[in-house]
Amino acid sequence: MPRPPAPPDPAPDASCDPTPDRQSPDRQSPDRPDQERPQVCREASPPMHPLPSQPNRADKPIPLFEHSVVPMLLVDPANGVIVDANPAACRFYGYPRERMAGMPVSAINTLTGRELAERMDEAFRCDRSAFRFRHRTASGLERDVEVHSGPVWLHGRALLHSVVHDVSALRDSTRRVDRVQRLNDLRAALIRGGSPEEKLRLLAREVLSIFGAGTCRIWLARQGDRCAQCPHAGTSCPTAPRNPPVCLHLLVEEPPSPRCQPPSTELPQPDPRIARIPFRHGPVGRAASASTRRPVLHATPEADAPLSCDCGMFTAYAIRVGQGISGGVLGVHLPALDPIADMQLEGLAHTAAHLLQSARAADATRRALRGLDNRIRKRTAQLRRANLLLRREVTERRRAEAALRHSRDLLEHGERIGRLGSYWRDVETGRGQWSDNLFRMFGFPLTSEAPSFAQFFECIHPEDRARVAGQLYLAMEHRDATLVEYRYNGPAGQYRHARQQVTFGTSARTGHKLPVVMHGMVQDITDQRQRDELLRLQRDLLLALGITNSVEDCLGLCLRTALRADSVDAGAVWLRVASPPDPSDASPHPLNAGGRDEWRLVAAQGFDPVTLERVRRLPSGTPATRLMAAGRPVPETPPEQESCCILTGDAELDALAAASGVSCAHLLPVAHEGQAVACLLVGTRGPGPMHKAARHHVEAVAAQGGSAFARIMQQHSLRESEANLRALLNAPRLSAFLLDAAGRVLACNATGAGRLGTTPEAMLGHTLRDYIPDDDLRGRRDNVLASVVASASPTTFRDARDVFIFDHSLYPITDEAGRVHRVAWLAEDVAHEVALERQLRQAQKMEAVGTLAGGIAHDFNNVLGVIMSNIEMLCDTGLTGRAAARADRIQRAALRARDVVRQLLAFGRPADEPYATLDLGRTIDDALQLIKPSTPPNITLRTLLPVTPLPVHGDVTQIHQLLLNLYTNAMHAMPEGGLLDVTLETLDLGGDEVLRSYPELSPGRYVRLSVADSGLGMSAAHLERVFEPFFTTKPQGIGSGLGLSMVHGIARKHGGTVRAHSQPGQGARFDVLLPLLELAPIEPPAKTNGAAPLMAPPPAPDQPDQPDQPDQPGQRPLHVLVVDDEHDYRQSVADMLHALGHRSTGADKAEDALRLLAAGRYDVALLDLRMPGLSGPELAHAIRAHGHTLPLVLCTGNQCDITPEELKDADLTLIGKPFTGEELSRHLHILLKKA
Secondary structure, three states: OOOOOOOOOOOOOOOOOOOHHHOOHHHOOOOOOOOOOOEOOOOOOOOOOOOOOOOOHHHOOOOHHHHOOOOEEEEEOOOOEEEEEOHHHHHHHOOOHHHHOOOEHHHOEOOOHHHHHHHHHHHHOOOOOEEEEEEEOOOOOEEEEEEEEEEEEEOOEEEEEEEEEEOOOOHHHHHHHHHHHHHHHHHHHHHOOOOHHHHHHHHHHHHHHHHOOOOEEEEEEEEOOOHHHOOOOOOOOOOOOOOOOEEEEEEEEEOOOOOOOOOOOOOOOOOHHHHEEEOOOHHHHHHHHOOOOOOOOOOOHHHHHHHOOOOOEEEEEEEEEEOOEEEEEEEEEEOOOOHHHHHHHHHHHHHHHHHHHHHHHHHHHHHHHHHHHHHHHHHHHHHHHHHHHHHHOHHHHHHHHHHHHHHHHHHHHHHHHHOEEEEEEEOOOOOEEEOHHHHHHHOOOOOOOOOOHHHHHHHEOHHHHHHHHHHHHHHHHHOOOEEEEEEEEOOOOOEEEEEEEEEEEOOOOOOOOOOOEEEEEEEEOHHHHHHHHHHHHHHHHHHHHHOOOOHHHHHHHHHHHHHOOOOOOEEEEEEEEEOOOOOOOOOOOOOOOOOOEEEEEEEEEOOOHHHHHHHOEEEOOOHHHHHHHHOOOEOOOOHHHOOOOOOOOOHHHHHHHHHHOOOEEEEEEEEEOOEEEEEEEEEEOOOOOOOHHHHHHHHHHHHHHHHHHHHHHHHHHHHHHHHHHHHHHOOOOEEEEEEEOOOEEEEEOHHHHHHOOOOHHHHOOOEHHHHOOOHHHHHHHHHHHHHHHHHOOOEEEEEEEOOEEEEEEEEEEEOOOOOEEEEEEEEEEOHHHHHHHHHHHHHHHHHHHHHHHHHHHHHHHHHHHHHHHHHHHHHOOOOOOHHHHHHHHHHHHHHHHHHHHHHHHHHHOOOOOOOEEEEHHHHHHHHHHHHHHHOOOOEEEEEEOOOOOOEEEEOHHHHHHHHHHHHHHHHHHOOOOEEEEEEEEEEEEOHHHHHHHOOOOOOEEEEEEEEEEOOOOOOHHHHHOOOOOOOOOOOOOOOOOOHHHHHHHHHHHOOOEEEEEEOOOOOEEEEEEEEOOOOOOOOOOOOOOOOOOOOOOOOOOOOOOOOOOOOOOOOOOOEEEEEOOOHHHHHHHHHHHHHOOOEEEEEOOHHHHHHHHHHOOOOEEEEEOOOOOOOHHHHHHHHHHOOOOOOEEEEEOOHHHOOHHHHHHHOOEEEEOOOOHHHHHHHHHHHHHHO
């Protein structure tokens, strides 16, 4: 972020914060005595009151930054570092003020550095002043905060002044949302089937659960009860004498007792004073008769006594089933009543009134139907009597005929509406009469005579004729009334269902005493049968969907149920699924995302199978899928448009309908949460549209499918949540306990109980202190629990005992009154993390040393090159005596320094060489054969190596280096001699052992190489630092301090680790663990030359093979161009070339080298890797670009700075610094020979 420009220093003003000279001493940091406080104002504002000429200390303004209870921070926008924090911020984040000053904002903010810099830039430019972040406290807890930030100037320095507000407490809002959701679920449950009393009991129970009520009672009003029957008969009845008195009867009481918590030994009995309450008597009676929405509870103590309770205030709500009609009272004892709960309870009272009104309406409907049946029968009797009167009284024929016609018209109209038909037939003559509607029902033409029995039986379904004939024959034989149901052929050629009522009477014409006239009524019950069948199908579907756990099975059941309806001949159902991901697109493909989903066919029936294959998958964007995704039903195609497309222009579905003969179709979505998750397509082949009942049936099936889909999704989410919670509670390193306020265990997981040596069932009811043997530890645990219960605030602490390290977290759980009644105690084993932190610190140290080695190698090798070249030429001048001895010592010291630098480079070089499978026992044995000749005589070497192969994956040279370093370290630790033991053995590491002793390893089989000596040993402090680079306890001049560091690096590169064990005076043992491979044929390692030193650096990449004897310098002298920015090193190389008989020209930068190459002819060019301007490879590319073809040699002190690919690309050969004259001559002549 660019640093903002510094404005001119503002003049001091009385409205800003006090300057440092007026600060109190206790507020000033000891580390920063001149610490300044921010000035939060841009310009001075006039004071509200005149200031005295000499203010005293009491009139000094209070510093807002220091004494504010709101956390405040001062942040440097240039680097994102906290300049200062007030005490409230220190308390909020849990850091001391000295630590927060200088802490980066990224340490407490969860945003990335780039996002944080953008927010700080917006705040400094005043683009935004309010932000929402997640801040991390010292305990690791993340909180949602709202930060108000803006720029301020502090003595010419631009800072950001940030005010932090904690906005993470949203539990009350969540509780209200949960209450509304539960109320919606309750209303949905009340709408479903069940008796009114069961629904009212469910309502009372849910009121107790949702609102935390003490009791809930429901009284219903009943007409006709006398006040003398009530327990309150002694009081005056306020009911008007002209109206029958009304009493309220207690129907539901939850809990079923006058008290909130009745004893379990006696049966709860309701108080007789509240079992039946007169109208307008007491709070309940007043609530039923009050004109207001909810009466205030105030009455005489005698009337309120039965309703008094310790669990809260009693509130009554009238249940009104009509305009001003009281149906009952809902009474609730609540601890406290807020306006929202009041409106919600009033809404539940309206819901109860709706239930009562629906029940009463249903009862009234049943009574009306029974009354209608009675009226029909009475009317039929009246008609028979009227016919008799017409025959007897001819004089009144006209009046009777008019009345009869009127009656027949009424009857015909009623028959047409009720799809009824009446008839009578003389049993002896066979003649009779049908009503007009009955002729229409059977499709006969209207005549005065009724069709014969033969014609009647021709219309009955062949399967029902024998049964109907038998029932009618028995009825005629016994002259008994009977009821017959059968199927008949209607006028449209379709069979319909009918119910026929048959009775017998005596004809007035014959005068017989026995009944010889058959009367009857036929009712068409086809629609009723279809509705009953469809309802049965929907009920069966609902039961089947309740046990279905698959979405595909659910949709298949819905399709089969829809196809069982009449006029539904074909159907198909598609499921909305995510489209297969594009390999070139890494973005997520969620379901229902625009253009990211498709509709897959789940089931189909009645469609052409060949055409159906083309619509098995419908991609997004087609007209049909847009209709499906809209979530709205598509009406069927009108009959007059049967030749048009079936679904608004979708060619594939049109072809499917045409191939299957579907004329009309209906497209219905299966919706979930307002979105279509599936689509149901049904069609009919018959003439005309789909039946209305069938269409409604399909819509109900689609709705049930959506409900089942939601239930399946909820079950899947619930199972996932339960599995996650179970996995969390059963974590192997997490102990979880749920305690009450007294410390008794209410629940715990198996891990926690196992660590205490018991089971979860055995711990229930006991306290944790019962399982802690240490009195001091038990007392500390009790104090922590008591503090959490008293303060109702969470706390954390760490407990370290032996190898066990636990992080304890205690979270209080409060009740409605705010008292702590539960405490969640979590204890996590963090020994593994602590060990990993130690390993990480050690690895970081090793990485720092590697980086340091690569950084200083170039410059140090240049210095060594000057020393080695000059001392070599000095030795060639023929020195004798003490001067020659001194020169020889200097040369040996330079060579030893070169070896030390190469060890550093080998230590920092990345392990990019390919590893192979090798036998560790054989490799160690080969290395010991090389070591034994150099073992001092006063040291006894003992080895214990297994005969069986021990296959590991590694590098032979590095394993030799590892053993040599351990061997050298052991010899230096035994100056007086001793025993040196080298052993190899295998071991299996389990999960617990890895967590405790080797957290950086994985469980499995390992091979352990142990090198033990009987030397001086080490103290615990030295043992902690033994693998640090350059750390050594040896005398000066012995060792470089890198041997054990290289052992650690080689072990980690091979996927293993190393441990040191030692005590002062008892020797030391180093254990190297390497992962053991499965036993397989092992390639024999290549034999190494015993004369080659194991500490020699690896050969340089692309370095040519060196012959045994270099070329003799008898050839022509060379003209060499030396390009190096170091003057001394360049002059030393020039002297070395001159001593070898060659000429040289030097250049200190790339431009001079290019100019020299253009002006003269050179045989070879020596290029330094690191130079100002162009580097060595870049200069090589420039030389080739200018057309020069001379050989180029790159000189570097760190061969890791350039890769073989870069050398090949630049056409370079490599020689490592420092080098001797002989090495330089050999390299030049071999290079020219190959050229």
